[in-house]
Amino acid sequence: MRFLHTADWHVGKNLNGFDLLDDQQNVFKQIEDIAQEKKVDAVVIAGDLYDRSIPSEAAVCQLNQELYQLNLVDHLPVLAISGNHDSAARLGTGADWFARESFYLNTTLEAAFHPVTIADTEFFLLPFFGIQAVRNYFGDDKIRNVNDAMTRIVQEMQKSFSTDKHHVLVAHFFAAGSERTADSETLIEVGGLSAVATATLAPFDYVALGHLHNRDALHDDRIRYSGSPMKFSVSEADQEKGVWIVDTAPFKAEWVPLKPVHDIHKIKGAFADLVANSSQYPQDDFYDVELTDHERIPDVLNKLREHYPKIVSLHRTHAARQIALDHTQARRKQSPMELLTDFYQQTMGDNMTDQQVKWATDTLTAINGEEK
Amino acid sequence: MRFLHTADWHVGKNLNGFDLLDDQQNVFKQIEDIAQEKKVDAVVIAGDLYDRSIPSEAAVCQLNQELYQLNLVDHLPVLAISGNHDSAARLGTGADWFARESFYLNTTLEAAFHPVTIADTEFFLLPFFGIQAVRNYFGDDKIRNVNDAMTRIVQEMQKSFSTDKHHVLVAHFFAAGSERTADSETLIEVGGLSAVATATLAPFDYVALGHLHNRDALHDDRIRYSGSPMKFSVSEADQEKGVWIVDTAPFKAEWVPLKPVHDIHKIKGAFADLVANSSQYPQDDFYDVELTDHERIPDVLNKLREHYPKIVSLHRTHAARQIALDHTQARRKQSPMELLTDFYQQTMGDNMTDQQVKWATDTLTAINGEEK
Numbered sequence: 001m002r003f004l005h006t007a008d009w010h011v012g013k014n015l016n017g018f019d020l021l022d023d024q025q026n027v028f029k030q031i032e033d034i035a036q037e038k039k040v041d042a043v044v045i046a047g048d049l050y051d052r053s054i055p056s057e058a059a060v061c062q063l064n065q066e067l068y069q070l071n072l073v074d075h076l077p078v079l080a081i082s083g084n085h086d087s088a089a090r091l092g093t094g095a096d097w098f099a100r101e102s103f104y105l106n107t108t109l110e111a112a113f114h115p116v117t118i119a120d121t122e123f124f125l126l127p128f129f130g131i132q133a134v135r136n137y138f139g140d141d142k143i144r145n146v147n148d149a150m151t152r153i154v155q156e157m158q159k160s161f162s163t164d165k166h167h168v169l170v171a172h173f174f175a176a177g178s179e180r181t182a183d184s185e186t187l188i189e190v191g192g193l194s195a196v197a198t199a200t201l202a203p204f205d206y207v208a209l210g211h212l213h214n215r216d217a218l219h220d221d222r223i224r225y226s227g228s229p230m231k232f233s234v235s236e237a238d239q240e241k242g243v244w245i246v247d248t249a250p251f252k253a254e255w256v257p258l259k260p261v262h263d264i265h266k267i268k269g270a271f272a273d274l275v276a277n278s279s280q281y282p283q284d285d286f287y288d289v290e291l292t293d294h295e296r297i298p299d300v301l302n303k304l305r306e307h308y309p310k311i312v313s314l315h316r317t318h319a320a321r322q323i324a325l326d327h328t329q330a331r332r333k334q335s336p337m338e339l340l341t342d343f344y345q346q347t348m349g350d351n352m353t354d355q356q357v358k359w360a361t362d363t364l365t366a367i368n369g370e371e372k
Numbered sequence: 373m374r375f376l377h378t379a380d381w382h383v384g385k386n387l388n389g390f391d392l393l394d395d396q397q398n399v400f401k402q403i404e405d406i407a408q409e410k411k412v413d414a415v416v417i418a419g420d421l422y423d424r425s426i427p428s429e430a431a432v433c434q435l436n437q438e439l440y441q442l443n444l445v446d447h448l449p450v451l452a453i454s455g456n457h458d459s460a461a462r463l464g465t466g467a468d469w470f471a472r473e474s475f476y477l478n479t480t481l482e483a484a485f486h487p488v489t490i491a492d493t494e495f496f497l498l499p500f501f502g503i504q505a506v507r508n509y510f511g512d513d514k515i516r517n518v519n520d521a522m523t524r525i526v527q528e529m530q531k532s533f534s535t536d537k538h539h540v541l542v543a544h545f546f547a548a549g550s551e552r553t554a555d556s557e558t559l560i561e562v563g564g565l566s567a568v569a570t571a572t573l574a575p576f577d578y579v580a581l582g583h584l585h586n587r588d589a590l591h592d593d594r595i596r597y598s599g600s601p602m603k604f605s606v607s608e609a610d611q612e613k614g615v616w617i618v619d620t621a622p623f624k625a626e627w628v629p630l631k632p633v634h635d636i637h638k639i640k641g642a643f644a645d646l647v648a649n650s651s652q653y654p655q656d657d658f659y660d661v662e663l664t665d666h667e668r669i670p671d672v673l674n675k676l677r678e679h680y681p682k683i684v685s686l687h688r689t690h691a692a693r694q695i696a697l698d699h700t701q702a703r704r705k706q707s708p709m710e711l712l713t714d715f716y717q718q719t720m721g722d723n724m725t726d727q728q729v730k731w732a733t734d735t736l737t738a739i740n741g742e743e744k
Contacts, residue, residue, distance in 0.1 A: 057461035094469060097470050100469070
């Protein structure tokens with residue numbers, strides 16, 4: 001069989017205040033078109049369908065309409081799980097009715113052990129989970145981290161494996177490659193989050209992951225992130241977005257890119273140059289701007305927005321360099337007057353005048369009598 | 373055919389801070405039992421399924437489970453609309469899937485004109501609506517009030533009437549009896565809310581209404597409120613709750629009462645008597661208490677709660693009499709000192725001492741220099 005693997009739709013997300021619903025709708029349409037062109041037998045959505053546990057009414061209507069289109073109009077089986085951004089309880093409403101039309105939406109750990117069979121493949125739909133829920137489910141307090149939890153979960157799932165089927169896990173967590181020796185108790189920690197070792201997932205023919213928005217976050221032939229279908233932050237500006245088209249026999253995973261509707265660009269330069277060159281850039285795209293000017297430019301954000309209306313972030317090369325020198329610990333030891341002096345210098349690119357220093361000192365003295 | 377008419381479930385409501393989910397679940401079970409005993413062909417829920425547009429996750433799970441039970445386990449067709457307490461967008465999610473299992477949940481004006489046929493009856497499912505939505509739908513700005521709106525809606529619905537069927541309207545609004553002459557433009561106003569005249573609803577064989585929690589709010593053989601299935605406020609303490617079992621041919625509407633789980637009682641008396649007699653009252657019920665004592669009793673609410681743990685409101689015969697004399701307009705003309713004097717007198721049952729008057733006067737003078 002052949003399925004489309006996508007994840008992290010985050011319907012209803014906004015980008016620093018800019019509504020993305022129209023872009024998300026456009027990208028959905030691309031996914032729908034790919035599903036039809038590639039004649040897939042099912043669509044897998046690996047969690048974070050919504051951006052928030054209580055999405056807006058507009059987001060609710062849009063996702064409902066998209067799932068309606070895929071499942072009830074295009075007659076495609078849909079396999080989906082809740083991610084950490086979704087409220088499992090809210091998203092799961094109606095799932096019993098959906099399943100009767102081959103829209104399998106699982107938001108509970110319990111149901112993850114009952115695979116959905118489509119053609120030659122058993123799909124195990126594992127929603128985002130907390131470790132305590134896994135401890136409770138197995139009555140085992142020795143489960144210490146997410147890799148322990150997944151080890152138990154995979155063991156349990158294997159009991160239901162039909163030997164004549166392929167086995168696909170749909171899940172939403174942080175996975176990372178590792179060498180895992182037979183009796184190791186390696187806890188993989190990346191960025192403070194415990195991760196699932198890819199070796200733990202070896203029993204599956206394919207693992208369709210959601211959670212990380214960059215498909216390049218993991219390189220494993222059979223364990224893949226699809227990433228988000230569009231860029232949701234400046235940090236994703238350089239990522240290519242798309243979906244996987246996965247064939248089970250013979251196994252094959254093909255990457256199909258999605259076209260950004262309004263791209264995110266990182267631009268850098270002096271204010272005058274950015275203004276002069278603005279016609280080179282699509283007006284409706286999103287911009288992360290780095291200003292190289294030394295002097296302070298009053299009301300600079302609004303002035304830039306006349307040329308780049310959708311600036312999502314603005315920073316300055318100089319300020320950035322100074323802030324990079326900053327260490328929180330050192331800051332904590334500074335007096336209010338020292339902090340103010342630094343702040344003024346970074347913001348204005350100049351030192352305070354004697355008069356300003358006097359005003360600041362007098363004010364601070366009046367406030368707590370400690371600063372001289 | 374025969375159907376059960378209920379409304380105003382308000383799942384997730386709390387009674388002055390007391391959670392009602394367990395009671396609501398019990399009452400639901402009673403409704404389910406009645407539906408089975410009476411062998412109804414459908415269950416009608418006339419709006420306000422939830423108490424809030426964003427219900428709690430627990431409320432979402434409970435209503436979902438109840439509808440699952442009725443529709444997918446008991447195999448009963450369910451006909452439901454959104455009320456003014458529901459978010460139409462949120463409640464309506466999944467409705468396209470539900471309808472395929474004979475759970476007809478309508479939350480849009482547009483769909484109200486496409487009846488659902490069950491056996492010998494066409495059901496028109498009209499959700500709670502705003503007048504502007506009706507103006508927009510018909511492109512008619514002359515619709516001035518809810519009765520105008522319903523006149524147009526009923527006319528439009530009549531176009532879809534099959535002559536060999538009975539016609540039932542399920543709706544959620546304020547309806548009131550009236551004599552309506554051919555060309556009158558009577559606007560019925562009750563409590564400042566415009567109402568739908570029962571005459572406007574005459575084309576229907578039965579109108580299953582939600583909105584008012586008291587089935588006795590309207591007396592019309594063919595236009596009925598079921599009321600809420602349980603008491604949701606002290607003002608409902610004396611109401612009998614239940615459901616209607618409606619037969620279409622020959623027409624018959626039978627009232628079947630629902631048993632309160634934890635009833636609401638209004639009790640009145642002196643503090644000492646209420647404490648002495650408390651064993652007569654079920655500890656777990658809800659109480660509205662009127663204290664007849666003249667003197668102030670310190671910490672009276674907590675003392676009473678030792679005997680009546682679930683007091684939802686407490687008032688005093690004396691304070692009540694004084695407050696009854698109060699007129700907001702007169703209050704507006706009173707000076708702060710006059711208001712304070714009255715307040716002290718009502719609360720403490722005594723006048724301020726000379727010293728207290730002096731303190732109050734000095735303080736008010738210090739605040740704005742106007743009071744002498």
